[in-house]
Amino acid sequence: MTRKTGLIAALDTQDPATAKAWAQAVAPSAGAIKLGLEFAYAAGFQAVADVAGSAPLFLDLKLHDIPNTVGSAVRALSHLRPKMLTLHASGGRAMMEAARQACDDAFPAHERPALLAVTVLTSMDDHGLQEIGVAATARDQVVRLGKLAMAAGMDGLICSAHELAPLRDVLGDKPLLVTPGIRPAGSQAGDQKRIMTPAQARAAGADWIVVGRPITQSDNPAAAAAAIVAELAG
Numbered sequence: 001m002t003r004k005t006g007l008i009a010a011l012d013t014q015d016p017a018t019a020k021a022w023a024q025a026v027a028p029s030a031g032a033i034k035l036g037l038e039f040a041y042a043a044g045f046q047a048v049a050d051v052a053g054s055a056p057l058f059l060d061l062k063l064h065d066i067p068n069t070v071g072s073a074v075r076a077l078s079h080l081r082p083k084m085l086t087l088h089a090s091g092g093r094a095m096m097e098a099a100r101q102a103c104d105d106a107f108p109a110h111e112r113p114a115l116l117a118v119t120v121l122t123s124m125d126d127h128g129l130q131e132i133g134v135a136a137t138a139r140d141q142v143v144r145l146g147k148l149a150m151a152a153g154m155d156g157l158i159c160s161a162h163e164l165a166p167l168r169d170v171l172g173d174k175p176l177l178v179t180p181g182i183r184p185a186g187s188q189a190g191d192q193k194r195i196m197t198p199a200q201a202r203a204a205g206a207d208w209i210v211v212g213r214p215i216t217q218s219d220n221p222a223a224a225a226a227a228i229v230a231e232l233a234g
């Protein structure tokens with residue numbers, strides 16, 4: 001099955017004016033903008049609402065706490081009407097079920113965000129997992145958490161593009177699969193470990209790719225985002 005792969009632009013900054021300028025620059029290319037921990041902590045949630053006014057919002061707060069707290073947090077965020085909302089699958093089944101319940105309670109049915117469970121951060125590799133006591137490979141751990149997350153009612157998963165094929169094998173077409181750790185050829189990997197190019201991620205079956213610094217740190221963010229979308233279309 002050939003999937004259409006969209007671009008989510010990660011606007012990681014502390015400055016509302018910069019975020020607004022980037023949001024405008026990527027608007028013709030990106031299907032959504034991602035605002036996350038850095039921006040929300042520095043600029044506050046009113047600024048999140050202001051920037052998101054112009055584009056569908058991927059709200060990346062990576063919730064990870066006891067079920068009651070995560071459920072309450074989802075309710076508290078509902079006024080922002082995100083299109084997608086992240087939480088850590090490693091928070092466990094009950095935590096994810098609490099988020100699902102809160103989402104179903106607090107959002108009108110047609111405005112419910114996609115709940116996306118982060119499996120294994122794309123900045124981790126097998127060695128990094130061993131250091132935190134996980135003996136499984138990143139690939140096996142992603143599949144394990146992916147199955148758990150979908151059983152707990154999540155709409156999709158955040159993973160690296162390397163795990164798209166094994167996840168599709170086990171879970172089929174239903175989950176929305178979103179892949180950060182995307183690097184156009186020639187760009188710096190930085191802290192990302194499990195990376196692929198936009199074209200490789202599309203070929204592997206991503207629904208969305210998330211790209212931050214290769215766009216925001218380029219001389220021309222609008223052109224960088226357009227080039228990524230052209231690569232996805234190619």
Ligand SMILES: O=C(O)c1cc(=O)[nH]c(=O)n1[C@@H]1O[C@H](COP(=O)(O)O)[C@@H](O)[C@H]1O
Pocket residue numbers: 010012036060062086118120121122123158159180181182190192210211212213214
């Ligand atoms: O949840 C995420 O979006 C996320 C999960 C993950 O495993 N890896 C990951 O990089 N991200 C986010 O995706 C973006 C990637 O940014 P760049 O590395 O600058 O392209 C950042 O905003 C990260 O917070």
